[in-house]
Amino acid sequence: MIATRRVLSFALCIAAAALSPGALAVEQAAVKAKSMQELLDASQPSDWRTLDPANTLYLELASGRAPGDRVIIELAPAFAPEHVANIRALAKNGYWDGLSINRSQDNFVVQWGDPAEEDNDRKAIGSAKAKLPAEFSRSSDGLAFHALPDKDGWAAQTGFSDGFPVARDTREKRAWLAHCYGAVGAGRDVAADSSNGTELYVVIGQSPRQLDRNITTVGRVVQGMELLSVLPRGTGPLGFYEKIEQRVLIKAIRLVSEVPEAERTPLQVLRTDTPLFDELIEVRRNRRDDFYKRPAGHIDLCNVPLPARDQNAKKS
Amino acid sequence: MIATRRVLSFALCIAAAALSPGALAVEQAAVKAKSMQELLDASQPSDWRTLDPANTLYLELASGRAPGDRVIIELAPAFAPEHVANIRALAKNGYWDGLSINRSQDNFVVQWGDPAEEDNDRKAIGSAKAKLPAEFSRSSDGLAFHALPDKDGWAAQTGFSDGFPVARDTREKRAWLAHCYGAVGAGRDVAADSSNGTELYVVIGQSPRQLDRNITTVGRVVQGMELLSVLPRGTGPLGFYEKIEQRVLIKAIRLVSEVPEAERTPLQVLRTDTPLFDELIEVRRNRRDDFYKRPAGHIDLCNVPLPARDQNAKKS
Numbered sequence: 296m297i298a299t300r301r302v303l304s305f306a307l308c309i310a311a312a313a314l315s316p317g318a319l320a321v322e323q324a325a326v327k328a329k330s331m332q333e334l335l336d337a338s339q340p341s342d343w344r345t346l347d348p349a350n351t352l353y354l355e356l357a358s359g360r361a362p363g364d365r366v367i368i369e370l371a372p373a374f375a376p377e378h379v380a381n382i383r384a385l386a387k388n389g390y391w392d393g394l395s396i397n398r399s400q401d402n403f404v405v406q407w408g409d410p411a412e413e414d415n416d417r418k419a420i421g422s423a424k425a426k427l428p429a430e431f432s433r434s435s436d437g438l439a440f441h442a443l444p445d446k447d448g449w450a451a452q453t454g455f456s457d458g459f460p461v462a463r464d465t466r467e468k469r470a471w472l473a474h475c476y477g478a479v480g481a482g483r484d485v486a487a488d489s490s491n492g493t494e495l496y497v498v499i500g501q502s503p504r505q506l507d508r509n510i511t512t513v514g515r516v517v518q519g520m521e522l523l524s525v526l527p528r529g530t531g532p533l534g535f536y537e538k539i540e541q542r543v544l545i546k547a548i549r550l551v552s553e554v555p556e557a558e559r560t561p562l563q564v565l566r567t568d569t570p571l572f573d574e575l576i577e578v579r580r581n582r583r584d585d586f587y588k589r590p591a592g593h594i595d596l597c598n599v600p601l602p603a604r605d606q607n608a609k610k611s
Numbered sequence: 612m613i614a615t616r617r618v619l620s621f622a623l624c625i626a627a628a629a630l631s632p633g634a635l636a637v638e639q640a641a642v643k644a645k646s647m648q649e650l651l652d653a654s655q656p657s658d659w660r661t662l663d664p665a666n667t668l669y670l671e672l673a674s675g676r677a678p679g680d681r682v683i684i685e686l687a688p689a690f691a692p693e694h695v696a697n698i699r700a701l702a703k704n705g706y707w708d709g710l711s712i713n714r715s716q717d718n719f720v721v722q723w724g725d726p727a728e729e730d731n732d733r734k735a736i737g738s739a740k741a742k743l744p745a746e747f748s749r750s751s752d753g754l755a756f757h758a759l760p761d762k763d764g765w766a767a768q769t770g771f772s773d774g775f776p777v778a779r780d781t782r783e784k785r786a787w788l789a790h791c792y793g794a795v796g797a798g799r800d801v802a803a804d805s806s807n808g809t810e811l812y813v814v815i816g817q818s819p820r821q822l823d824r825n826i827t828t829v830g831r832v833v834q835g836m837e838l839l840s841v842l843p844r845g846t847g848p849l850g851f852y853e854k855i856e857q858r859v860l861i862k863a864i865r866l867v868s869e870v871p872e873a874e875r876t877p878l879q880v881l882r883t884d885t886p887l888f889d890e891l892i893e894v895r896r897n898r899r900d901d902f903y904k905r906p907a908g909h910i911d912l913c914n915v916p917l918p919a920r921d922q923n924a925k926k927s
Contacts, residue, residue, distance in 0.1 A: 297798045401837040476817045501792045505907045521717040521844040528837040591821045
């Protein structure tokens with residue numbers, strides 16, 4: 296909510312804050328999201344899932360505020376199997392280690408990869424593939440899909456598939472990952488099949504849904520968005536940094552399955568195919584706390600919070 | 612677009628970047644938004660308007676990257692006359708000078724005002740009013756309204772009114788400013804009429820349209836969003852800064868009519884009630900450049916760019 300500090304200290308209110316994709320349960324509790332927090336407090340272990348280490352990346356920046364600060368990305372092999380396989384190979388090879396974030400465009404994306412402009416100067420990709428098919432959408436047959444009750448302007452239907460915000464075309468029977476805040480995609484050139492996962496971007500502003508079905512989306516940021524969203528905006532075309540020293544060094548991008556257990560972040564995310572998640576959507580569609588005077592009776596796909604928590608902090 | 616750097620340097624492509632509310636024409640040219648840029652290049656002086664100095668604020672931060680870096684806010688007296696009058700009085704009194712940005716919540720808002728928690732410690736508001744009515748919406752009678760062709764989930768109709776993104780309820784005959792990226796609102800306590808404009812926030816993430824008609828929106832950021840959107844996120848509840856030294860000092864907030872001409876930013880914004888603006892919306896609804904393979908045939912209110920330009924750089 297848009298509380299003044301006084302309200303906060305009086306603890307009169309409550310809720311309503313748009314949770315960032317990466318907010319931990321600890322932070323959520325602090326947010327005092329009355330109904331949502333009550334729901335989460337009453338959740339069962341079966342309402343949560345642990346990320347698959349083989350489909351999770353840690354992006355570690357030299358600029359992290361504290362040791363252990365990392366961006367955690369869940370990959371979506373159900374939507375972009377070839378790209379995800381390639382990204383796994385690239386991470387295992389340490390491809391991005393020592394490369395940089397080269398672009399930060401306000402209300403749009405941050406993007407990283409090899410900043411070299413000439414082919415000859417580019418870092419070798421090792422066992423990864425140089426060329427992949429475009430994976431803009433997939434068949435909706437056999438796809439777990441938990442529909443939102445509300446209409447969407449960009450697609451016939453929206454909802455969630457195993458934790459990812461997804462849109463679906465019921466006539467064409469296709470589904471795709473939606474470009475919400477925190478979506479991770481594979482930068483490409485003009486040719487549809489010119490991405491190979493070496494160049495990745497994250498949405499840091501209003502959902503650019505016009506990119507849906509125009510680019511291969513490979514996953515989403517589950518925690519740590521605030522490490523990317525605050526990066527100084529680049530002043531070059533498309534928000535690229537103009538000076539080498541402005542680039543943000545990537546310490547490492549690692550596949551979690553390659554990271555020793557002791558170094559992993561104990562993270563769980565809320566399942567999106569449960570009655571609890573339906574309840575959560577409803578309390579966000581219609582805010583019932585004291586702050587809201589007029590519940591919206593609606594929610595957009597990209598406004599639905601996807602809670603995460605420290606799996607050690609909370610064993611309800 | 613999500614180009615690799617190579618594409619950029621080859622100048623093959625084009626466009627599609629979500630323009631930040633504050634992008635100047637100079638930057639737009641660099642973005643090479645093929646159709647949109649062509650439209651802007653072909654614009655006439657009558658397609659642009661100059662901001663009314665009596666309804667424009669300069670927010671100057673101690674953290675500005677360069678001298679003259681400022682956040683420029685256009686106030687909306689047509690929607691919140693009482694709040695705008697009070698904000699004018701506060702600015703004239705130098706109310707915010709030396710106060711601070713106290714909150715930065717990822718994917719939601721930054722917020723400034725008096726950080727004091729106790730009434731006795733709060734800065735005097737001088738001739739401004741301590742109490743105002745809630746101004747959540749206004750009658751749509753007599754309101755200039757330029758409708759978008761696309762449906763919106765949050766309101767019966769959306770469109771633009773003198774440069775502001777607006778929603779309208781055709782049955783209730785009410786209209787209100789929409790909470791898009793860059794929207795400026797007046798923080799309040801639980802009571803609907805508890806805002807007086809001293810505490811202001813700016814949307815820095817996915818449009819929190821659930822706040823529409825729940826809070827008084829007073830204007831929008833026209834330029835300089837990137838000075839606010841990159842502020843480190845607060846780690847306290849609701850993104851408030853936990854330590855005094857984390858607060859971001861406000862050098863001054865001035866009403867432009869009080870600023871000597873020589874110190875003003877020569878800014879113009881695109882009018883939203885012209886055939887040119889309709890064309891611009893259409894080229895954004897259906898991207899026709901080489902990058903896009905599947906035009907969306909749709910745009911959401913908060914995805915429509917609102918171009919601004921240096922009025923000296925371009926006299927077409």
